[in-house]
Amino acid sequence: MSLILDNMPLFLRGLLATLQIGVVTLIASTIIGFILGTLAVTRSRLLRLVVRGYVELLRAVPLIVNIFFIFFGAPLFGLQLTPYAAAVIGLSLWGGANGAEIVRGGLLGVPRHQAQSARALGMTEPEIFIQILLPQAMRAIIPAFAGLLTLLVQSTTLGALVGVPEFLQISRLVVERTTVMQGIDPAFQVYAFVLVIYFLLCSTLSFASRWLESVLAARGGSRKTGTAKSLLPETVS
Amino acid sequence: MDFDPAYLAKQLPALWRGLLVTIEVSAIAMLIAFALGVFGATIRYLRIPFLSPLLWFYVEFMRNTPLLVQMFFIVFGLPALGLTLPLFWAGVVSLALWAAAFHIESLRGGLATVGKDLHEAGTALGLGKWQFLALVGLPLGLRVALPSMLNTCVSLLKNSAMLQAIGLMELTFVAVDKMAMDFRMLEMFSVLLVVYVALVFLLSAAANWLEYVLQRPFRI
Numbered sequence: 001m002s003l004i005l006d007n008m009p010l011f012l013r014g015l016l017a018t019l020q021i022g023v024v025t026l027i028a029s030t031i032i033g034f035i036l037g038t039l040a041v042t043r044s045r046l047l048r049l050v051v052r053g054y055v056e057l058l059r060a061v062p063l064i065v066n067i068f069f070i071f072f073g074a075p076l077f078g079l080q081l082t083p084y085a086a087a088v089i090g091l092s093l094w095g096g097a098n099g100a101e102i103v104r105g106g107l108l109g110v111p112r113h114q115a116q117s118a119r120a121l122g123m124t125e126p127e128i129f130i131q132i133l134l135p136q137a138m139r140a141i142i143p144a145f146a147g148l149l150t151l152l153v154q155s156t157t158l159g160a161l162v163g164v165p166e167f168l169q170i171s172r173l174v175v176e177r178t179t180v181m182q183g184i185d186p187a188f189q190v191y192a193f194v195l196v197i198y199f200l201l202c203s204t205l206s207f208a209s210r211w212l213e214s215v216l217a218a219r220g221g222s223r224k225t226g227t228a229k230s231l232l233p234e235t236v237s
Numbered sequence: 238m239d240f241d242p243a244y245l246a247k248q249l250p251a252l253w254r255g256l257l258v259t260i261e262v263s264a265i266a267m268l269i270a271f272a273l274g275v276f277g278a279t280i281r282y283l284r285i286p287f288l289s290p291l292l293w294f295y296v297e298f299m300r301n302t303p304l305l306v307q308m309f310f311i312v313f314g315l316p317a318l319g320l321t322l323p324l325f326w327a328g329v330v331s332l333a334l335w336a337a338a339f340h341i342e343s344l345r346g347g348l349a350t351v352g353k354d355l356h357e358a359g360t361a362l363g364l365g366k367w368q369f370l371a372l373v374g375l376p377l378g379l380r381v382a383l384p385s386m387l388n389t390c391v392s393l394l395k396n397s398a399m400l401q402a403i404g405l406m407e408l409t410f411v412a413v414d415k416m417a418m419d420f421r422m423l424e425m426f427s428v429l430l431v432v433y434v435a436l437v438f439l440l441s442a443a444a445n446w447l448e449y450v451l452q453r454p455f456r457i
Contacts, residue, residue, distance in 0.1 A: 057434070060395075060433060060434045060437045060438070061395075061429075061430060061433050061434065062395040062396065062398035062399075062409070062433060063395075064398050064399055064401070064402075064409065065398055065409060065426075065429050065430075065433065068409075068413060068426075069426050069429075072413075072416055072422050072426075073422050073423075073426055075422070076422055076423060150301070154301075154302070154303040154304075155303070157303040157305040157306055158305060158399075160305070160402075161305075161401075161402050168303070168305065168306055168309070172309075175313070185313075185316075185317065187309075187310075187313035187314045187316075187317060188310075188314040188315070188317035188318065190314075191306060191309050191310040191313065191314040192310065192314060194306050194309075194310075195298075195302050195306055195307070195310055198301070198302045198303055198306060199297075199298055199301050199302050202301035202302065203297060203301040206300075206301060233388075233392070234300075234339060234385070234388070234389070234392075235300070235304075235339065235389070235392050235396075236303070236304070236396075
């Protein structure tokens with residue numbers, strides 16, 4: 001226990017980096033998700049196909065391979081990425097694919113007659129999208145994105161494998177340093193500590209997501225709010 | 238950097254061995270996870286005191302912690318308690334324990350859809366608790382839970398790539414190892430991409446087939 005307390009400043013720095021990556025990738029995923037998710041419900045078959053391909057590809061390849069590809073593969077395109085940048089890009093592309101599914105699901109969950117009625121009232125397509133479809137879809141989209149944040153926070157650990165100094169990587173360093181300097185292997189305590197902190201963090205986020213869902217559903221009356229959250233993968237992979 | 242087929246051909250035997258490890262570790266973990274899932278969901282369904290709340294916590298814990306940290310804990314942390322597993326089996330255990338949590342939750346949900354009327358009908362026919370579960374509950378509940386359980390299996394297969402981090406020589410490990418030695422990224426990433434997409438596709442196809450077959454009694 002004293003080992004954990006002695007290294008607390010380090011752990012806190014790692015935890016901060018984890019949260020930072022989580023928030024940054026959530027923002028990037030939201031942007032990618034909204035753009036692609038909107039394109040996925042347009043009338044253009046080609047656009048829909050492109051989005052479908054992107055989503056399926058990113059969901060079929062293990063996330064860690066994806067991050068390795070960006071980190072080790074960037075030099076192929078004449079880029080030199082830091083581990084931090086590679087992890088953020090890899091996670092954002094993955095989060096963006098899942099975000100696109102969420103947004104698409106949310107938009108398709110709005111009953112058809114809403115757009116039809118708006119069209120009958122003479123609203124233009126952009127007006128219908130912004131004033132009619134999006135606000136109703138948001139009810140399903142917001143809790144799903146909160147769920148996505150939980151997954152993203154969990155997946156930041158993969159950054160450790162390319163050397164991002166996030167929570168897990170810092171803990172690895174603490175284990176190594178203590179083993180070398182003091183001759184004892186504290187892996188059990190340290191990784192148990194990491195597990196507990198992650199559990200507290202992520203279960204709070206999961207709880208927040210469920211809470212948002214119930215609050216927004218209550219506000220929407222008895223009507224079902226679509227199934228955006230069920231389109232989220234239940235786990236990082 | 239150009240794609241060099243000759244280089245790729247030379248690395249194929251090593252990659253093939255890596256692929257076999259990936260398939261073995263995933264397949265064994267899937268079987269164990271399935272067994273643990275059925276076992277755990279049964280305990281949850283029967284509300285066995287003490288064990289049932291414990292499993293609820295287990296499921297929440299496993300779902301809200303990153304798999305990679307779980308792997309590190311099992312591989313590097315457990316030896317402190319005198320539990321040292323060979324690397325391959327440590328991989329199997331970590332994947333199986335992780336997937337079992339998702340299976341328990343899916344199957345618990347599936348069993349919950351088996352309605353009260355069926356239960357009453359079973360009791361009226363003289364079925365005991367266990368008989369009802371084995372003859373009615375599980376066959377019906379499994380069908381409902383199957384799609385999400387098969388999704389978990391696909392995730393398990395993909396997550397076996399994380400075992401690279403603990404040094405198990407599975408496909409991703411071999412490919413990344415070769416990259417570190419020869420700096421030929423393009424060939425190795427092409428292999429990873431093609432193989433994982435193919436594996437996921439095959440497993441999904443098998444999953445769809447299984448769902449189709451199991452729905453047979455319910456089609457007219």
